[in-house]
Amino acid sequence: MLQIAARHLEKITVFDVSGDIDLASSPELRKALLRELRELRMPRVVLNLKDVHYIDSSGVASLVEGLKASRDVGSRLVLFGLNSAVREVLQLSKLVKIFEITDSEEQAVAP
Amino acid sequence: MSQGSLLLKMELRSNPETLCVVRNALGELAQTLGFPEAECRAVVLAVDEALTNIIRHAYQGRTEQPIEASFRRIRVARDGAQKPALEIVLEDRGATVDREKLCGRKLEDVRPGGLGLHFIRESMDKVEFRRRWGRNQLRMVKLLHAAETRKEP
Numbered sequence A: 001m002l003q004i005a006a007r008h009l010e011k012i013t014v015f016d017v018s019g020d021i022d023l024a025s026s027p028e029l030r031k032a033l034l035r036e037l038r039e040l041r042m043p044r045v046v047l048n049l050k051d052v053h054y055i056d057s058s059g060v061a062s063l064v065e066g067l068k069a070s071r072d073v074g075s076r077l078v079l080f081g082l083n084s085a086v087r088e089v090l091q092l093s094k095l096v097k098i099f100e101i102t103d104s105e106e107q108a109v110a111p
Numbered sequence B: 001m002s003q004g005s006l007l008l009k010m011e012l013r014s015n016p017e018t019l020c021v022v023r024n025a026l027g028e029l030a031q032t033l034g035f036p037e038a039e040c041r042a043v044v045l046a047v048d049e050a051l052t053n054i055i056r057h058a059y060q061g062r063t064e065q066p067i068e069a070s071f072r073r074i075r076v077a078r079d080g081a082q083k084p085a086l087e088i089v090l091e092d093r094g095a096t097v098d099r100e101k102l103c104g105r106k107l108e109d110v111r112p113g114g115l116g117l118h119f120i121r122e123s124m125d126k127v128e129f130r131r132r133w134g135r136n137q138l139r140m141v142k143l144l145h146a147a148e149t150r151k152e153p
Helices: A026-039 A057-073 A084-092 A105-109 B016-033 B037-058 B116-123
Strands: A003-009 A012-021 A044-055 A076-080 A100-102 B005-013 B066-078 B081-092 B126-132 B135-143
Touching: A003 A026, A012 A026, A012 A057, A012 A105, A026 A044, A026 A057, A044 A057, A044 A084, A044 A105, A057 A076, A057 A084, A057 B037, A076 A105, A084 B037, A084 B116, A100 A105, B005 B016, B016 B037, B016 B066, B037 B066, B037 B081, B037 B116, B037 B135, B066 B135
Parallel strands: A012 A044, A044 A076, A076 A100
Antiparallel strands: A003 A012, B005 B066, B066 B081, B081 B135, B126 B135
């Protein structure tokens, strides 16, 4: 079961994501990301992945769609809290370098 | 036909909601066999991606279609010796797999999709597709490097 809770800071939305991101749940993440980026035009969207213990290729695809949307509208998508399971999958995809990844929330929301 | 010691057999339906159940069971099995933590995650990822491909491509998103998964402990000739390994066979009765759809993509392309087969190949030591008797069969093998000295379950 995937859970996505949104917190709104000034011009930043932080999504606290928990659970597994797979074929069943990735559409929910994709929808949340695209709404915030394309419809609401938030200047920065931050994903807290601390409590995500599994991500598959459909989850990575959702992150890539979010990244593309952020580039299209001139905003930023920032990830933090990646545990080893999530980091391994991003490294396996060879896409880890294209994402903006920080070590902490403080860095992710810093001006 | 696969030989070896049958460890687990699952009769599944092509429902994405069941993927987490398979992941949990397989993670426990891989751990019991003695795979290191990172290799447990690799095996789980490969099977999850393979099931995702079956649901999306062979069954084109239709749920409630049959998938059989069997897990065996086998021995594989490698470097002049017989090495223990985990063999995973997935069978479905869906459409013939379009190899072009499953061939993956260039990793330098920054776009969603096309990663599943890449993940499977990177995670497993051997991956074979075949079509027989109206079924798609995917056979994957992972060598049990760290489990050779363990007692067989």
